[in-house]
Amino acid sequence: MSTIDYKIETGAGEPDTVNDAIRSNDIDHLRPLPRISVHAFCETEGLLRVMERCGQDRRMTKVTLRINRGTIAAAASMFSTTPTPNLIILETATEPRLLMEELAPLAAVCDPSTKVIIIGRYNDIPLYRDLIRNGISEYIVAPVAMPDVLSAIAAIFVDPEAEPLGRSIAFIGAKGGVGSSTLAHNCAWGISNLFSTEVVLADLDLPYGTANINFDQDPPQGISEAVFSPERLDEVFLDRLLTKCSEHLSLLAAPSMLDRPYDFDAAAFQPLMEILLRNAPVSVLDVPHLWADWTRTVLAEADEVVITAVPDLANLRNAKNLLDSLKKIRPNDKMPHLVLNQVGMPKRPEISPADFCDSLEIEPVAIIPFDAVLFGNAANSGRMIAEIDKKAPTAETFSQLAHLVTGRVTAKKAKKGGLGKMLGMLGRK
Structure with missing residues (x-):
């Protein structure tokens, strides 16, 4: 008008x-x-x-x-x-x-x-x-x-000299199949829903990404256009590539196709990360489990890093290597957050959470119990855990994790099935 x-x-x-x-x-x-x-x-x-x-x-x-x-x-x-x-x-x-x-x-x-x-x-x-x-x-x-x-x-x-608007949160698994993507997707949905904050979820696993499936979306284009055509990347082009998942959550989906090789140099994702920081208050980066120049760069430049691990020997070794490497490339940043997932799987030998974390000299921010029915129903219906059962302890865990990675809470010792009473210094908003 x-x-x-x-x-x-x-x-x-x-x-x-x-x-x-x-x-x-x-x-x-x-x-x-x-x-x-x-x-x-x-x-x-x-x-x-x-x-x-x-x-x-x-x-x-x-x-x-x-x-x-x-x-x-x-x-x-x-x-x-x-x-x-x-x-x-x-x-x-x-x-x-x-x-x-x-x-x-x-x-x-x-x-x-x-x-x-x-x-x-x-x-x-x-x-x-x-x-x-x-x-x-x-x-x-x-x-x-x-x-x-x-x-x-x-x-x-909008001032080009102003500080970047956004905050980037990178999720990576210590091993394939540990549920890092599930955590990233639920956390992105939680931040957008709990705080009415605009969130962009970027699925960086171009050949095998699952964000489109988990949100029941089938976008015609997404992150590959942004990465392979950096010269076109601006606010208008980014808008065309985003898919709306909810009122405050947008998805930059992976093609999830094997029609080309996905080999990137170290700086391949930097233009995308820069424009996300300028255009979205929160960017959640779903980083695949691989170690390459470009994943190192993404992890080095993210504001927060969340490592997801399962309590077994291979995850312990990989998590230690990840933590040691991230200390070197992020010497002036705080330690990554550790989430122990799929704890208590029946008939599977496990390292106890206490022994696992003692070996890494780090406290987990969340310990999520194995629940095949809850996670399976969410995955098969293209919905998030809180949409399936908002009263489930795991839904509360994701809620508290959303508070933690956005700086609305300070971390304390985690309890099994949740983050514990971690709403101290800043208080829960």
């Missing part, structure tokens, strides 16, 4: 729409915004209309926008029980001397990565400096127009 469909009105949050239309030239150069979630809290009808027009702009196609009538206090109340989005836009008429005090309850419940834009009534330079010094991304003096809001968002998330 164009601006001429709106009543021309001047208010605290909105100049007249004639000027708004004239100033639209100011944003013609802006690129489309990445996949981010934005919550706006509006005190006036003026800003409410401005945000509605923002939501209709072509640059906001990939943005999940929620517009709320409410104050800073309402935002703090909402986010005390739900995860904060990538960006919060707040309108306030509070005086400068009281504003920091009013923001304190919201600051207490905000994730560290959440950005905040404040639209206020006072053209006060000391206030502006104080807000920026305390982590507010931008302060705009009302009245504002749609170009003001879009430009402010773009300055945070």
